[in-house]
Amino acid sequence: MARIELETVSKTFSDHAALKDLCLDIADGEFFVLLGPTGAGKTTTLRLIAGLEEPTTGQIRINGDAVNDWGPAQRDVALVLQQYSLYPRLTVRDNLRFPLRSKIRNASPAEIAERVAYAAKTLRIEHLLDRKTDRLSGGEMQRVSIGRAIVRKPQVFLMDEPLSNLDAKLREAMRTELKDLQMRLGATFLFVTHDQVEAMTMGDRMGVLNHGKLEQIGTPHDIYRNPRNDFVAGFVGSPAINLLPGHIESGRAVVTPGSFELPLTTAPAKATGGVTFGIRPEDLQITSGAPLAAVVHDVENHGTEQVVTLRVGTTHLRASVPAHIGIKVEEQVRFGWSPDKVIFFDGETGVNIGRAV
Amino acid sequence: MATVTSYGQRLGNRVAVGMIILALIVFLAPIAWIGATAFKPRNLATTVPPTIFFAPEVSPFVKLFTKRVQLKPNEKVDYESAPWWERIVLDGGERISRTGRGEVQLSGYPSRFLNSLIVAITSTFLAVAMGTITAYGFSRFKVKGEADWLFFILSTRMLPPVVVAIPMFLMYRAVGLNDTHLGLIILYTAFNVSFAVWLMKGFIDEIPREYEEAALVDGYTRMEAFFKIVLPEAATGIAATAVFCFITAWNEYAFALIMTNRRAQTAPPFIPSQVGSGLPDWTVIASGTALFLLPVAIFTFLLRNHLLRGMSFGAIRK
Numbered sequence: 001m002a003r004i005e006l007e008t009v010s011k012t013f014s015d016h017a018a019l020k021d022l023c024l025d026i027a028d029g030e031f032f033v034l035l036g037p038t039g040a041g042k043t044t045t046l047r048l049i050a051g052l053e054e055p056t057t058g059q060i061r062i063n064g065d066a067v068n069d070w071g072p073a074q075r076d077v078a079l080v081l082q083q084y085s086l087y088p089r090l091t092v093r094d095n096l097r098f099p100l101r102s103k104i105r106n107a108s109p110a111e112i113a114e115r116v117a118y119a120a121k122t123l124r125i126e127h128l129l130d131r132k133t134d135r136l137s138g139g140e141m142q143r144v145s146i147g148r149a150i151v152r153k154p155q156v157f158l159m160d161e162p163l164s165n166l167d168a169k170l171r172e173a174m175r176t177e178l179k180d181l182q183m184r185l186g187a188t189f190l191f192v193t194h195d196q197v198e199a200m201t202m203g204d205r206m207g208v209l210n211h212g213k214l215e216q217i218g219t220p221h222d223i224y225r226n227p228r229n230d231f232v233a234g235f236v237g238s239p240a241i242n243l244l245p246g247h248i249e250s251g252r253a254v255v256t257p258g259s260f261e262l263p264l265t266t267a268p269a270k271a272t273g274g275v276t277f278g279i280r281p282e283d284l285q286i287t288s289g290a291p292l293a294a295v296v297h298d299v300e301n302h303g304t305e306q307v308v309t310l311r312v313g314t315t316h317l318r319a320s321v322p323a324h325i326g327i328k329v330e331e332q333v334r335f336g337w338s339p340d341k342v343i344f345f346d347g348e349t350g351v352n353i354g355r356a357v
Numbered sequence: 358m359a360t361v362t363s364y365g366q367r368l369g370n371r372v373a374v375g376m377i378i379l380a381l382i383v384f385l386a387p388i389a390w391i392g393a394t395a396f397k398p399r400n401l402a403t404t405v406p407p408t409i410f411f412a413p414e415v416s417p418f419v420k421l422f423t424k425r426v427q428l429k430p431n432e433k434v435d436y437e438s439a440p441w442w443e444r445i446v447l448d449g450g451e452r453i454s455r456t457g458r459g460e461v462q463l464s465g466y467p468s469r470f471l472n473s474l475i476v477a478i479t480s481t482f483l484a485v486a487m488g489t490i491t492a493y494g495f496s497r498f499k500v501k502g503e504a505d506w507l508f509f510i511l512s513t514r515m516l517p518p519v520v521v522a523i524p525m526f527l528m529y530r531a532v533g534l535n536d537t538h539l540g541l542i543i544l545y546t547a548f549n550v551s552f553a554v555w556l557m558k559g560f561i562d563e564i565p566r567e568y569e570e571a572a573l574v575d576g577y578t579r580m581e582a583f584f585k586i587v588l589p590e591a592a593t594g595i596a597a598t599a600v601f602c603f604i605t606a607w608n609e610y611a612f613a614l615i616m617t618n619r620r621a622q623t624a625p626p627f628i629p630s631q632v633g634s635g636l637p638d639w640t641v642i643a644s645g646t647a648l649f650l651l652p653v654a655i656f657t658f659l660l661r662n663h664l665l666r667g668m669s670f671g672a673i674r675k
């Protein structure tokens with residue numbers, strides 16, 4: 001199995017910088033998730049590691065070997081693509097055999113049969129083996145393309161949003177299956193997604209990518225609790241964090257639009273000028289005795305919880321409350337926050353300058 | 358397919374079918390004429406109005422394949438022991454010329470036909486192979502000045518080829534390519550390759566490069582990926598391109614007439630040259646033409662499924 005290192009890797013397409021000084025160190029056997037919005041450079045990162053693109057500058061290492069000059073075949077990585085992942089015209093079985101038939105692997109027919117059978121069993125696609133790939137549903141295709149990766153027993157699995165075409169239920173099932181698979185194979189996984197739920201639930205560690213820059217690396221819990229800046233804070237977590245611009249005045253938070261005040265326990269030393277207050281929806285409370293008045297703007301039912309959008313003047317805040325509490329749109333409510341959960345971001349740079357304790 | 362049709366649509370369909378029938382009549386009439394004339398007795402070939410009903414004969418084909426001389430006024434022939442096909446010729450007032458050893462002398466047609474096959478098949482193969490590989494390169498790799506190169510390649514077709522016939526003739530004579538198969542093959546390949554590049558580029562651009570990239574990551578070389586993934590996917594385009602190239606090479610007249618006279622002459626310049634030998638016999642010309650049409654017809658028929666998809670130039674997928 002393998003460790004993957006990227007040292008200040010940059011990739012420029014003509015004059016567009018897709019990746020800027022990316023540094024990554026993915027440990028052997030780790031499930032690493034790369035999260036980012038569309039166009040962030042996630043696919044580019046995978047293609048660089050797979051050897052389908054050359055970095056403009058920087059060094060890529062797999063297991064300590066500098067692989068910049070290696071072709072994709074030599075790197076022994078498996079790639080599950082976002083789309084067009086299967087060879088057309090071939091049956092599922094032939095798709096699974098295809099990587100094993102390469103000259104560099106030189107596998108015997110018996111071995112090929114055995115590995116295909118193993119992959120098919122693992123992914124529960126045995127009944128599909130003799131089907132043509134254009135007769136498969138989206139979920140079946142995804143399984144087959146994952147199967148094509150696991151028959152090879154590669155050092156590294158690179159997966160580019162492999163679950164994006166699936167319906168919500170299947171996606172949930174596949175999340176656990178993939179995670180399970182990774183544990184059983186003990187392989188290094190680099191999993192790319194723009195879905196922060198996938199990142200949070202699957203990753204041992206994750207990296208947040210934005211505009212070709214790695215904003216933060218850490219465990220999902222770490223990143224959720226302590227986002228490096230307001231972008232990461234806004235991108236990770238669902239429903240999204242409330243980011244309220246304002247400043248601190250005599251130990252209280254003053255939110256500029258709507259100019260309302262909320263209590264604070266502590267304030268970071270650096271919070272002298274403009275500050276953005278970050279507060280997760282679950283840390284807002286709607287109770288009758290709370291300090292501030294608001295109007296219910298919208299209610300979204302998510303099953304076990306409901307996300308309530310509150311309106312204070314022109315400011316909107318999201319709060320998540322248990323589903324059993326009856327709340328109606330346009331109702332007058334009172335709300336407050338947990339002062340010890342507030343995260344402070346610099347009003348100018350958006351950098352995290354501390355959190356309340 | 359539209360399953361629900363309105364009155365207007367049905368009317369439209371009828372009009373369309375009518376137009377197709379009309380077009381078919383226009384296109385098929387000359388072919389029907391050639392086919393009919395190829396089996397007519399000589400005296401019915403040029404009647405006015407045309408003879409439509411007649412007893413078909415194979416005499417034009419016998420004459421097409423053999424070398425004949427006119428019977429002299431009092432020449433004695435052994436009519437009784439002659440085979441049936443020789444009698445046909447004798448009935449027409451001619452006799453088949455024979456070598457000193459008594460072997461039947463063939464006309465020039467079979468060897469011209471063979472030349473046509475050799476030249477057209479080889480040049481089609483070369484043009485399509487070169488076109489496909491070039492198109493693949495343009496489609497998949499960053500080529501400096503790609504648009505300019507492609508324009509340059511196309512520009513070779515921007516003037517009628519005959520314009521360069523005389524310089525080509527002089528050059529060919531200088532290097533000894535006149536009246537050789539190789540000479541014609543080079544010419545026809547050169548005509549067709551630009552067309553093949555453009556056509557194939559369109560088809561290859563349509564094939565997602567992800568397929569090949571998956572193969573590269575799976576442990577195949579670029580070449581293996583090309584042969585295993587790209588070629589099968591491009592089969593439709595290759596078939597369409599091959600038919601176009603084959604038709605161009607097969608039907609080419611002007612250069613064949615100028616550059617060849619015997620050894621490497623193809624059928625197109627040969628067939629009309631038969632008008633001049635003796636009295637014009639249109640039935641022989643028609644039979645030669647009818648046979649000449651067959652290879653293209655067969656080739657196109659075999660590839661018809663690919664062509665239907667290919668003619669839409671990738672617009673209809675799967």
Ligand SMILES: Nc1ncnc2c1ncn2[C@@H]1O[C@H](COP(=O)(O)OP(=O)(O)OP(=O)(O)O)[C@@H](O)[C@H]1O
Pocket residue numbers: 013014016017018036037038039040041042043044045194
């Ligand atoms: N071959 C290329 N030529 C030019 N620009 C490219 C190329 N490939 C990617 N880019 C650009 O690089 C940036 C990053 O692209 P990339 O495909 O890595 O994004 P992504 O994070 O995978 O997005 P998505 O979630 O939409 O798949 C984009 O702005 C894209 O337009």
Ligand SMILES: [Mg+2]
Pocket residue numbers: 042043044082160
């Ligand atoms: Mg992508």
